[in-house]
Amino acid sequence: MLDSRGGIMTESIVKEQEFTVEEQPILQITDLHKRYNEGKSNEVHALRGLDLEVKKGDMMAIMGPSGCGKTTLLNMIGHLDVSSGGKIIISNIDTGKLSDSKMTAFRRDNIGFIFQLFNLFPFLTAVENVETPLLLKGLKSGVAREQAKMLLRDLGMGDRLYHYPLELSGGQQQRVAIARALINQPAIILGDEPTGDLDSTTSAVIMALFRRINTMNKQTFVLVTHNRWIAEKCDYIVHMTDGQISDVEYGPFQED
Numbered sequence: 001m002l003d004s005r006g007g008i009m010t011e012s013i014v015k016e017q018e019f020t021v022e023e024q025p026i027l028q029i030t031d032l033h034k035r036y037n038e039g040k041s042n043e044v045h046a047l048r049g050l051d052l053e054v055k056k057g058d059m060m061a062i063m064g065p066s067g068c069g070k071t072t073l074l075n076m077i078g079h080l081d082v083s084s085g086g087k088i089i090i091s092n093i094d095t096g097k098l099s100d101s102k103m104t105a106f107r108r109d110n111i112g113f114i115f116q117l118f119n120l121f122p123f124l125t126a127v128e129n130v131e132t133p134l135l136l137k138g139l140k141s142g143v144a145r146e147q148a149k150m151l152l153r154d155l156g157m158g159d160r161l162y163h164y165p166l167e168l169s170g171g172q173q174q175r176v177a178i179a180r181a182l183i184n185q186p187a188i189i190l191g192d193e194p195t196g197d198l199d200s201t202t203s204a205v206i207m208a209l210f211r212r213i214n215t216m217n218k219q220t221f222v223l224v225t226h227n228r229w230i231a232e233k234c235d236y237i238v239h240m241t242d243g244q245i246s247d248v249e250y251g252p253f254q255e256d
């Protein structure tokens with residue numbers, strides 16, 4: 001086999017290249033800082049030179065005391081807010097170099113959000129909320145509807161498809177938000193206490209679904225949680241203290 005310059009490519013080089021692609025980080029964060037109210041007397045230095053690398057297909061948990069910067073970090077990765085310094089590379093793209101409109105499209109196509117405020121559209125039913133990202137992508141409405149229904153059924157919401165958010169319990173709304181974040185099959189899914197409003201049985205169903213998606217599609221999960229049991233369902237746990245990463249624990253963790 002010849003390489004692009006006409007040289008002979010040995011099998012070991014081919015293997016090495018394959019290995020490199022497989023191991024490529026999907027997310028690289030270098031020296032990330034976030035200061036709220038910068039320069040004012042009430043300035044908070046929430047992220048203090050944080051470095052993090054996440055490989056494609058990793059399922060990782062972030063834990064740490066209240067106020068240590070977990071939500072701030074997710075907001076930075078999802079580009080819902082601007083950083084005060086540092087670099088974020090997602091799928092080899094230096095996001096700091098994207099224009100606002102390119103960033104909006106990049107975020108829509110690559111990142112799924114499951115956040116504490118579910119941000120469901122109040123005037124759309126559960127199934128309409130979930131199919132919206134597919135319709136925005138240009139899928140035919142019948143196809144989008146079927147996919148949305150299937151995912152909601154997977155999440156135990158088959159009998160609530162046509163309810164409006166206000167007619168659903170907190171945990172049911174959370175499951176609609178989860179379905180909406182997953183439906184597009186984004187490369188990275190960010191969750192801030194994604195099972196926070198759910199009982200332990202439903203949480204276990206959701207975590208199993210996350211793992212199934214993760215294994216099937218190599219989608220990457222970054223999940224903030226205060227719950228050790230949820231964290232141990234991930235491949236590793238990143239501990240944060242005071243705006244920095246203080247420790248990483250690698251699984252597999254004990255089965256319960």
Ligand SMILES: Nc1ncnc2c1ncn2[C@@H]1O[C@H](COP(=O)(O)OP(=O)(O)OP(=O)(O)O)[C@@H](O)[C@H]1O
Binds near residue numbers: 036046071
């Ligand atoms: N919009 C803001 N303006 C000013 N300070 C903020 C703002 N958002 C967060 N902070 C501060 O930044 C620090 C990190 O907040 P963050 O929300 O990231 O914490 P967290 O680790 O997610 O905590 P929790 O576990 O309670 O959700 C906190 O000290 C918080 O008070």
Ligand SMILES: [Mg+2]
Binds near residue numbers: 070072192
């Ligand atoms: Mg938080």
